Amino acid sequence: MVDTADRVATRHGISTARQHEVVLERYAQYAEALANDSAFLKRFMDLPFDVPDAKLKRVRATLTGDEGIHPTSGDKLAKLSPVRPDGSVTFGGQTHPADGSAGIVVTTPQRARELSVNPEIAIRILAFGQSRVEKGYMPEAPVPAAQQALERAGLSIAEIDVIKTHNPFVVNDIVFADAFEIPTRRMNRFGSSLVWGHPQAPTGLRAIIELIEELAMRGGGLGLFTGCAAGDTGMAVVIRVGDDA
DSSP states (O other), X not given: OHHHXXXXXXXXXXXXXXXXXXXXXXHHHHHHHHHHHHTTGGGTSOSSEEEEOTTSSSEEEEEXXXXXXXXXXXXXXHTOOOSSTTOOOOGGGBOOBOOOOXXXXXXXXXXXXXXXXXXXXXXXXXXXXXXXXXXXXXXXXXXXXXXXXXXXXXXXXXXXXXXXXXXXXXXXXXXXXXXXXXXXXXXXXXXXXXXXXXOTTTHHHHXXXXXXXXXXXXXXXXXXXXXXXXXXXXXXXXXXEETTO
């Protein structure tokens, strides 16, 4: 996978220094999720969480938040060399394997109101997008997927209030931001998979849950999630949260 990131970085002229700059930005955003005793995470995580043993008789451990996070700094990143001899992507510019679970219920408006802790907030899926890019250039795939989803929703990127991405490489976000001519800080407030890891199934779903929660915090609005996957593919979804969803 790192080969795909290096190819994309070379094609778009993205230096190691720029990658590390955005990595630090992403970690600062994740720090917002940990503020006030992880108030943001507790909007959708049951924390602290007791982990039982296989027989459900004893508590093996207690989770107080994400585990396996690798703290970083500008000095630490500056000491890292690219993974590939002729590349630009370092270990600091990519995510790490992780495990986890996430779930979400898609149902009728009536049933959603019955299940919701705040029935006044409605959540509606407006459009999906899918793409496949040139072989070996996976980090580019979220761009056309997002473009397709936005087009189907009849929206522009300027109308989107919150953007979340699955970013196994920070190169993904830089390419996306440049393609849409937006600052990288407009994306992934409260963190992303670059920081908290890459579980095989719930990676994108957690990001979508965070997208919904952030929109709910601001009183509603429009959100976009996009990410890449194996096979040089990309997926995207546009969501509206609010009373008129």
